[in-house]
Amino acid sequence: MRIKAVIAYDGTGYGGFQRQKNAPTIQEDLEVALDKLTGVPTRIMAAGRTDAGVHAAGQVIAFDTAWAHSLFDLHRGLNALLPEAIAVLTLGVVPDDFHPRYAALRRCYRYGLYLATVRDPFVSRYSLHITHPLLLEPMQVAAQHLVGQHDFAAFGSPPKGENTLREVYQAEWSVEGDSVYFDIAANAFLYRMVRILVGTLLRVGCGALTTADFVEILQNQDRRRAGPAVKAQGLCLRRVVYPNETL
Amino acid sequence: MRIKAVIAYDGTGYGGFQRQKNAPTIQEDLEVALDKLTGVPTRIMAAGRTDAGVHAAGQVIAFDTAWAHSLFDLHRGLNALLPEAIAVLTLGVVPDDFHPRYAALRRCYRYGLYLATVRDPFVSRYSLHITHPLLLEPMQVAAQHLVGQHDFAAFGSPPKGENTLREVYQAEWSVEGDSVYFDIAANAFLYRMVRILVGTLLRVGCGALTTADFVEILQNQDRRRAGPAVKAQGLCLRRVVYPNETL
Numbered sequence: 001m002r003i004k005a006v007i008a009y010d011g012t013g014y015g016g017f018q019r020q021k022n023a024p025t026i027q028e029d030l031e032v033a034l035d036k037l038t039g040v041p042t043r044i045m046a047a048g049r050t051d052a053g054v055h056a057a058g059q060v061i062a063f064d065t066a067w068a069h070s071l072f073d074l075h076r077g078l079n080a081l082l083p084e085a086i087a088v089l090t091l092g093v094v095p096d097d098f099h100p101r102y103a104a105l106r107r108c109y110r111y112g113l114y115l116a117t118v119r120d121p122f123v124s125r126y127s128l129h130i131t132h133p134l135l136l137e138p139m140q141v142a143a144q145h146l147v148g149q150h151d152f153a154a155f156g157s158p159p160k161g162e163n164t165l166r167e168v169y170q171a172e173w174s175v176e177g178d179s180v181y182f183d184i185a186a187n188a189f190l191y192r193m194v195r196i197l198v199g200t201l202l203r204v205g206c207g208a209l210t211t212a213d214f215v216e217i218l219q220n221q222d223r224r225r226a227g228p229a230v231k232a233q234g235l236c237l238r239r240v241v242y243p244n245e246t247l
Numbered sequence: 248m249r250i251k252a253v254i255a256y257d258g259t260g261y262g263g264f265q266r267q268k269n270a271p272t273i274q275e276d277l278e279v280a281l282d283k284l285t286g287v288p289t290r291i292m293a294a295g296r297t298d299a300g301v302h303a304a305g306q307v308i309a310f311d312t313a314w315a316h317s318l319f320d321l322h323r324g325l326n327a328l329l330p331e332a333i334a335v336l337t338l339g340v341v342p343d344d345f346h347p348r349y350a351a352l353r354r355c356y357r358y359g360l361y362l363a364t365v366r367d368p369f370v371s372r373y374s375l376h377i378t379h380p381l382l383l384e385p386m387q388v389a390a391q392h393l394v395g396q397h398d399f400a401a402f403g404s405p406p407k408g409e410n411t412l413r414e415v416y417q418a419e420w421s422v423e424g425d426s427v428y429f430d431i432a433a434n435a436f437l438y439r440m441v442r443i444l445v446g447t448l449l450r451v452g453c454g455a456l457t458t459a460d461f462v463e464i465l466q467n468q469d470r471r472r473a474g475p476a477v478k479a480q481g482l483c484l485r486r487v488v489y490p491n492e493t494l
Binding site for chain 2: 008009010055057075079084085086087088089118119120121122124125126
């Protein structure tokens with residue numbers, strides 16, 4: 001049977017989701033736990049391959065297993081075997097053809113900033129520390145221009161063989177105390193797209209770019225005028241949306 | 248001149264505050280940063296030697312330096328050289344005889360629990376995950392019995408040559424969503440005292456001990472009936488109080 005699981009992880013210290021030779025990965029830790037628990041080598045599929053240092057509060061994976069005990073035991077067993085940085089939040093049986101990447105309708109990411117003169121060690125692990133004031137209004141106006149279907153070539157590169165058209169459903173900034181969040185939802189993202197978008201919006205926020213400049217960069221697919229990708233530690237994959245969700 | 252600094256750190260991955268040979272320590276990282284910045288080997292004193300894995304939001308240190316530039320530059324320079332897990336929050340000149348340990352009137356610690364069926368990787372780094380229900384009322388009643396001057400021999404061992412009498416000014420539980428906090432303030436603490444207290448109060452919380460049992464353990468200095476020390480990761484040194492504070 002095929003199992004879908006929603007997982008969360010603290011990506012600090014990991015080389016990203018996808019297995020690789022020279023760094024610990026989320027995929028490896030999950031597969032090692034599954035192998036131990038089920039006694040059978042198990043490969044997992046994921047909704048998105050988060051980069052090194054990126055966190056997840058709602059990544060979705062799927063795998064096939066002949067597990068003969070209860071789902072409760074599978075859930076509890078996995079959490080007992082996984083390192084503290086990774087947790088299986090929910091878990092259930094799905095149709096055999098469910099693929100977490102191809103079936104996904106929408107991915108929701110959040111990028112966190114915190115504005116303070118001095119670094120906070122407990123917050124800086126999950127957000128980007130900003131020491132200068134930010135002009136949030138033009139950042140918000142610029143972000144709104146991202147909504148809709150656009151060619152996002154200015155803000156990232158596609159996986160091999162794919163184009164750079166993506167549809168953004170939501171892109172907005174919100175403030176909670178000293179923290180500022182950028183929430184963006186799209187059908188899919190280009191490589192490093194959220195981090196380059198935030199890097200470019202921060203240029204708007206410090207007055208180096210106007211919102212008109214930002215729109216021009218988007219429309220002209222002008223990679224050279226887009227900002228650099230901001231640090232991975234502020235990024236979190238919060239949710240992946242599927243059709244007819246019951247799990 | 249003597250400098251007093253209030254610092255915060257994420258203690259995960261550190262062997263504690265105090266320098267030792269076989270593990271990275273907060274003291275070493277601070278002294279290395281000071282040496283680099285000032286060009287002179289500098290020893291620091293601290294209010295408390297937090298254990299391996301314990302965090303601090305308001306640890307206090309002091310050191311002597313011949314620093315000839317502004318305090319602003321000293322502050323900014325230290326934060327630039329320190330690893331992300333450590334931050335200097337504030338910093339100022341104090342009288343030459345100020346010692347952060349001996350001058351301290353009161354230390355305030357917080358221990359964090361979170362109640363959830365499934366582990367949250369972002370919270371579990373700073374708190375203890377509890378999967379069973381807790382009886383908070385008897386835990387609160389038991390905690391109130393700690394306030395005042397008592398012999399706390401049941402709940403920890405003293406530094407060499409010291410007795411086990413301590414005065415507790417505050418000891419209470421509070422709830423915020425799924426998180427439960429134990430705040431305790433005292434003139435000083437025995438080795439592992441907060442963690443053993445929490446371990447014992449958790450026994451009250453799951454019905455294994457009554458509040459009367461708890462009071463008996465305290466009064467009889469009954470180490471054997473006290474609970475085990477809970478994990479270091481939930482503990483945070485939040486504040487150290489001094490007479491006539493201006494910094």
